[in-house]
Amino acid sequence: MGRAPCCDKASVKRGPWSPEEDAQLRSYVQSHGIGGNWITLPQRAGLNRCGKSCRLRWLNYLRPDIKHGGYTEQEDQIICSLYNSIGSRWSIIASKLPGRTDNDVKNYWNTKLKKKAAMCVQPRCAGGAFSAAPATPPGAHSQCTFAQPALSPASSSVTSSSGDACFATTMYPPAPQLIRFDAPAPAPAPVPQTELAPVPPPATVTAYGPSWASATEAGGVPLDDDVFLTELAGGEQLFPYGDLFTGFAGQPDKPDKATFELSASYFPNMAEMWGTACNTLT
DNA sequence: AACTTACTCAACCGCAGCCTG
DNA sequence: GCAGGCTGCGGTTGAGTAAGT
Structure with missing residues (x-):
């Protein structure tokens, strides 16, 4: 038995938001707040949208303190270092970058930083896992074996990102020698995740x-x-x-x-x- | 100029965890 | 303690646009 959908997808508008809808949502949230419930907000605001869609639109685009594009080198470093340390926990990473959203950081990583990092990598860490570092000569790949966390198979939230984390380590090691x-x-x-x-x-x-x-x-x-x-x-x-x-x-x-x-x-x-x-x- | 390919990013989807009755 | 509802999160998709041929 599946759970009830959050809204009737057939009857609500989907896809890109129009400027009128943006203005309507912005105006409502700024004057009334969220009201503690996103599900009922579209009805209260007179929007024919799913509550989840309204929430996403507000958090990722309409909030007044949002910054778009124009990532600095410092932000790149922070993203890569944190990604290397904690994996794809975009909300945590974004929380350290004022004005950035998790969606924005995630997109930026997937479309730009990941490639940027990959450009200077030849071998990945063996099996994506941490390996005891032989004396690696200084250079582009010397950090790859330094601090790549060995990701437990049980740690599902980060396992899939181990290779990328290796790339990130190469570009922006997590405070090398630190x-x-x-x-x-x-x-x-090993124990089941639920027993941790x-x-x-x-x-x-x-x-x-x-x-x-x-x-x-x-x-x-x-x-x-x-x-x-x-x-x-x-x-x-x-x-x-x-x-x-x-x-x-x-x-x-x-x-x-x-x-x-x-x-x-x-x-x-x-x-x-x-x-x-x-x-x-x- | 027309077409194809690559890229970007907003939006959607589904799941997990928290909260409440 | 349990079930249902809501929120937050991360992965993925796809429309629009830019760049290349």
Whole structure:
């Protein structure tokens, strides 16, 4: 027994929105708000459209703060670095790019960045998986084996993107020489996805790099994701939000390192991904 | 100028998860 | 605890346009 459709597709208009419909939706949302229910919004706004269609139109096109096109090099770096780290979680990636929508970022990746990244790649990571890195000579492909997460087959949301992630790693490695992951525990025997804890415990992440080194030298300056992502972005301060990483602690005996707790609530299976990657390394 | 191919991006589809009664 | 409804998300499609021949 299938679920009821959200609307009668035969009776609602589909396809491209007209300027009149745009104006009608914009006017209604700006004066009344969404009203807590997209399904009934078209009726209230006098639009012969599916609620889902209205929602998509508003979120991806009509919202006043939307930016279209004109991606900067910093944005490219952020997209590729985050894609490499978390896969195709476009909503999370878009949330780090003010004015960008998940649909926009997804389209941009699929039509431009993916090709751009692929141009400088010859071999893919073996089987799309993380491989222990032999000393790769400096050059276009040296990063491919560095931090490609080994994606568990159970991690369906990211498995299909492993090859692209490899490309992205090559173009914009996830902060090269910046991060190493200390696996929190040996990888457990494979379990069905449904048996995984909904929110895994934070992973301990050991990070390398100028910011971390200077932080520890300074006696343990608290770091947050603004610093982390600023590293990824090549020094640009682009991130208005700040709670990706928590629990900074310097390591007195290792002045070039600092330990983080990775917020599992942000990227629920990131700890799993990276923990697996580290296990593959060691 | 006409046709074909490649590209872009808005929109649709279906699923998963959350919420509520 | 369960079922149904709604929202959000990621993958895919297809119309429109640009570029190439």
